[in-house]
Amino acid sequence: MLAQPAGPTILGFDVLFVGTILVAVAAGAVILAIYAAITVRDPMSKRVKALTERREQLKAGIAVAPRKRQSVVRRNQHTDNLTQVLGKFRMLQDSQIKAVQQKLFQAGVRKKEYAVAVIFARLVAPIVLGTIVGALVYWVEYWPEWSSFKRFMAFAAAVGLGYKGPDIFLQNMISKRTDAIRKGLPDALDLLVICAEAGLTVDAAFERVARELGRAYPELGDEFSLTSIELAFLTDRRTAFENLAYRVDLDSVRGVVTTMIQTERYGTPLASALRVLSAEFRNERMMRAEEKAARLPAIMTVPLILFILPVLFVVILGPAACSIADAFSGGGPAGN
Template sequence: MLTQPAGPTILGFDVVFIGTLLIAVAAAAVIFAIYTAITVRDPMAKRVKALGERREQLKAGIAVAPRKRQSVVRRTEATDKLTNVLGSFKMLQDSQIKAVQQKLFQAGIRKKEYAVAVIFARLVAPIVLGTVVGLLVYWVEYWPEWSSFKRFMAFAFAVGAGYKGPDIFLQNKITKRTDAIRKGLPDALDLLVICAEAGLTVDAAFDRVARELGRAYPELGDEFALTSIELAFLTDRRMAFENLSYRVNLDSVRGVVTTMIQTERYGTPLASALRVLSAEFRNERMMRAEEKAARLPAIMTIPLILFILPVLFIVILGPAACSIADAFSGGGPGAK
């Protein structure tokens, strides 16, 4: 049994060990920041490569509607191995793979075979983390003063974190990407209106907007460029718009897709419909900003009470308190 080293502790943890761990994390963060600052890469190269791959797929006739796909996993050597392992546990279903693939698309990850890796991570991560924490808590007994309830909670937290970790990671990327697309959508619709009034076709308008907004809003430019490619190569233009709503988890994009499909079918004026949508989305963005500004006083209350007011009281009342203490102790400037 491993005994806890003598020394100051906080909640049963060795202060020296925690300090060393924090120093190591800070040093790693500094090294990573320096590395990212030195090795700055142009994101346009990766985006152009992904768009080129999609164009080649459409040229080869590989693309089909997502809901009509029968084989939803691209066959690779690594994917085959993971598929065999998950198939032995009866954990690989087409509906589950389709749901994970949609999340990957919404997160901006174009590799469909990563869906099997996500499902495999759900299986392996709880076992690995649970085994490590279980060994530390029950077998090694690194924290012998912990009660049985605290040990069980640590083990349960490790297992739960391992199982929900991949989903939380994907959801975080989806949320960030969706917010970035929502922020640039009104500007993109304004440019679409200008392109439509200038006489450009729909696919040329999407391509123009993607090139104009590629630097300011790379996520939105990426989606519009993919839509432009699919409009140029797919036989059914409705499928290209539905793929856009499939890749973006945003009600505003679904409204734009519905409008584009209706204009394609019934021949309604595209510029007027997009102008109305742009005004609505811009008002929605302004209302969201006002809502955040209205929540700011309530959010600042706790930091104000915990960090600002105590320092303010010390600065204002500190000299007066010292003078009063000196006066009562007889150590003032007039004392003899």
């Protein structure tokens, strides 16, 4: 029997196989986009539910200061099971739980019991990924041409990714939420200045700003609404401001919190202090935009060399190269 001719290849890869994978990825992306468009939900309902739960907690007298928070999370069956498993491995420490809880708050997750789940994921994910990759590399020998060093590095990378994966995912959520809050903070301070000059109290001003900016900046509106609720129910107003700095990983918010605490303590004019902060944050945002614009030429150099210049050379020199090739392959003048 004659051997089937091999298909076309590019850089050693089968073109038909690569094309099939790309078509499958494109089809999956289209299905995911359709599913996301059909199952879109209103984020306001989730925000209202979370704020209502916090209001009920404050009414019941559960709220405490961040530095006095208890290390014991809210009890339920799943949390108890995970706590028992982690307790056997001596991986459940109070300082570790508090650090994870603060990261969850900064990521916008209000459930404190999820801290135990994050710590449990650090324990389970390296074992699962390491077992899968180790079985593929050493037992099944899916890549038989790999050397021992490559196999060990693949196994170590799987274990490391499993251990750092939950932290990377959580840090990504924190970064996105922090960037969204940073963008809306100057506008929020301007509205706070207007509310303060109009004679509104601090908690009413926070509630008004949260209602005005809830659609444009939902993350900032959520934090301001929660701060307004805590200002209305907590006995110590400083605790409400400290909770805002505890939930947002942003130096600008800490500066606003410090200004609000000093205003409450010494009775200094709130509108003038917030106006200075707003101007400073706007200048900072403009400087950040100018910095990104200055980095753009350096960032565009590599795509320009790899993708744009080769195409430009083909378009410009291609017709000339074809004409030269035709002239040399013609064999001389037509009359000979």
